[in-house]
Amino acid sequence: MGSTLAQKVWADHTVLRGEAGGDDLLYVDLHLLHEVNTPAAFDGLRAAGRTVRRPELTVSTEDHNVPTTSPLDGFDDPAGRRQSVQLRDNSDAFGIPMYRRGDEEHGIVHVVGPEQGLVRPGMTAVCCDSHTTTLGAFGAIAFGIGTSQVEHVLATQTLWTRRPKDMAVNVTGALPAGTTAKDLVMALIAAIGTGGGQGHIIEYRGPAVEALSMEGRMTLCNMSVEAGSKAGLVAPDETTFAYLRTRPGMPQGAEWDAEVAYWTSLRTDPDARFDKEVTLDASAIRPYVSWGTNPAQSLPLDGRVPSPADFDTATQRAAAERALAYMDLEPGSRLTDIGIDTVFVGSCTNGRIEDLRAAAEVLRGRRVADGVRMLVVPGSAAVHRQAVDEGLDRVFTGAGADFRPIAGCSMCCGLNEDRLRSGQRAVSTSNRNFEGRQGKGSRTHIASPAVAAASAVAGRITAPTDL
Ligand SMILES: CC(C)[C@H](C(=O)O)[C@@H](O)C(=O)O
Numbered sequence: 350m351g352s353t354l355a356q357k358v359w360a361d362h363t364v365l366r367g368e369a370g371g372d373d374l375l376y377v378d379l380h381l382l383h384e385v386n387t388p389a390a391f392d393g394l395r396a397a398g399r400t401v402r403r404p405e406l407t408v409s410t411e412d413h414n415v416p417t418t419s420p421l422d423g424f425d426d427p428a429g430r431r432q433s434v435q436l437r438d439n440s441d442a443f444g445i446p447m448y449r450r451g452d453e454e455h456g457i458v459h460v461v462g463p464e465q466g467l468v469r470p471g472m473t474a475v476c477c478d479s480h481t482t483t484l485g486a487f488g489a490i491a492f493g494i495g496t497s498q499v500e501h502v503l504a505t506q507t508l509w510t511r512r513p514k515d516m517a518v519n520v521t522g523a524l525p526a527g528t529t530a531k532d533l534v535m536a537l538i539a540a541i542g543t544g545g546g547q548g549h550i551i552e553y554r555g556p557a558v559e560a561l562s563m564e565g566r567m568t569l570c571n572m573s574v575e576a577g578s579k580a581g582l583v584a585p586d587e588t589t590f591a592y593l594r595t596r597p598g599m600p601q602g603a604e605w606d607a608e609v610a611y612w613t614s615l616r617t618d619p620d621a622r623f624d625k626e627v628t629l630d631a632s633a634i635r636p637y638v639s640w641g642t643n644p645a646q647s648l649p650l651d652g653r654v655p656s657p658a659d660f661d662t663a664t665q666r667a668a669a670e671r672a673l674a675y676m677d678l679e680p681g682s683r684l685t686d687i688g689i690d691t692v693f694v695g696s697c698t699n700g701r702i703e704d705l706r707a708a709a710e711v712l713r714g715r716r717v718a719d720g721v722r723m724l725v726v727p728g729s730a731a732v733h734r735q736a737v738d739e740g741l742d743r744v745f746t747g748a749g750a751d752f753r754p755i756a757g758c759s760m761c762c763g764l765n766e767d768r769l770r771s772g773q774r775a776v777s778t779s780n781r782n783f784e785g786r787q788g789k790g791s792r793t794h795i796a797s798p799a800v801a802a803a804s805a806v807a808g809r810i811t812a813p814t815d816l
């Protein structure tokens with residue numbers, strides 16, 4: 350029997366094979382760090398008198414807490430400021446390269462890794478962050494780890510972890526015009542639930558996946574963790590190689606050809622077996638928006654707010670009831686009748702250049718509705734530069750949106766000064782709509798950049814085609 354892509358990459362990195370059901374010791378090719386969840390790992394290293402085993406395979410960036418208004422201090426939260434200072438100090442002390450606010454490589458960890466050519470097909474990559482799954486878009490096995498595991502990887506460049514099962518998500522057909530990778534992944538999570546991928550690495554396959562750009566594949570893999578999966582993967586192909594070709598530090602000439610030959614071999618064998626398979630018809634997917642407080646509580650935009658009675662299990666009914674109360678929504682009302690006061694375009698899900706282009710396209714020649722605040726935060730300094738080069742900054746500011754000069758997580762998680770006030774309601778291009786995610790009492794509807802921009806113009810949840 351053949352092997353899946355995930356099995357091949359896993360086997361290539363297995364240093365010690367665990368007993369049945371036990372953990373394998375996995376070699377780590379790339380270790381990314383940000384300021385949250387890492388101070389204690391460095392404290393642990395210091396206490397044990399250890400060094401960082403492979404600082405040259407480790408890169409840090411500050412993204413969660415940083416203000417996005419200027420490269421200068423500007424923190425409103427001393428705890429957030431402290432974490433950034435600690436990461437700078439720890440990176441310096443242990444010889445770890447770091448991208449700081451104001452640097453040209455700086456940005457959200459999952460955006461800068463690919464941009465800077467740090468992730469390549471067939472690698473293993475970890476980071477103290479659940480959305481590390483983003484990097485699976487390159488055919489790498491990439492997943493989030495906790496603080497004690499960060500310490501272990503810093504010290505040894507290896508990690509004890511359970512070998513996941515294999516899941517295939519086959520996406521047939523083609524996405525209709527105006528429907529994006531975000532809608533695809535939201536439709537998937539709505540179908541399989543927030544636990545649908547638990548214990549598995551998902552390999553996304555089929556023509557609709559192959560047709561996606563690298564940006565789209567990153568959006569797809571980014572939200573794999575919202576389906577509970579360990580990681581998401583797309584097999585590398587010409588689209589992957591074209592993206593990587595221009596990245597810093599890529600090999601040239603014969604060395605490049607040898608890399609491409611190896612990357613091309615990274616495919617699931619025709620006779621490989623998946624533990625679980627799901628098939629989705631891309632041509633039936635329409636733009637999605639979330640109505641509840643987990644990403645599976647999402648529907649096509651032309652739908653209506655569900656009633657708890659619509660759900661099959663008692664658990665789902667109770668979750669819907671609680672979500673409706675928190676979100677202050679009436680069952681049966683149209684999703685497109687929900688008024689909003691804030692729109693956030695950004696995050697590691699949808700803060701890349703294609704996402705900003707899609708939002709700008711909708712805003713061109715239009716204005717953000719009175720009483721609506723729209724925030725556009727680039728995912729990286731490179732995305733910011735590209736947006737300015739293309740004149741997108743003028744489209745955003747001309748429409749009345751606030752376009753930020755510095756990259757960061759910003760209103761995705763409300764760890765910097767960009768938060769919703771209690772009771773405020775946002776359409777957000779991020780990946781989580783949990784209670785209080787964008788500030789205490791905040792209400793979040795996740796959607797694609799185009800839907801977010803259209804909603805900003807209309808002042809309520811709106812599809813671009815309805816403007
Ligand atoms: C702060 C960090 C650990 C967290 C994560 O792991 O994902 C954050 O990035 C998030 O999106 O909730």
Ligand code: SF4
Nearest residue numbers: 480696697758761762
């Ligand atoms: S942008 Fe949001 S989801 Fe991504 S790493 Fe930052 S907080 Fe997490």
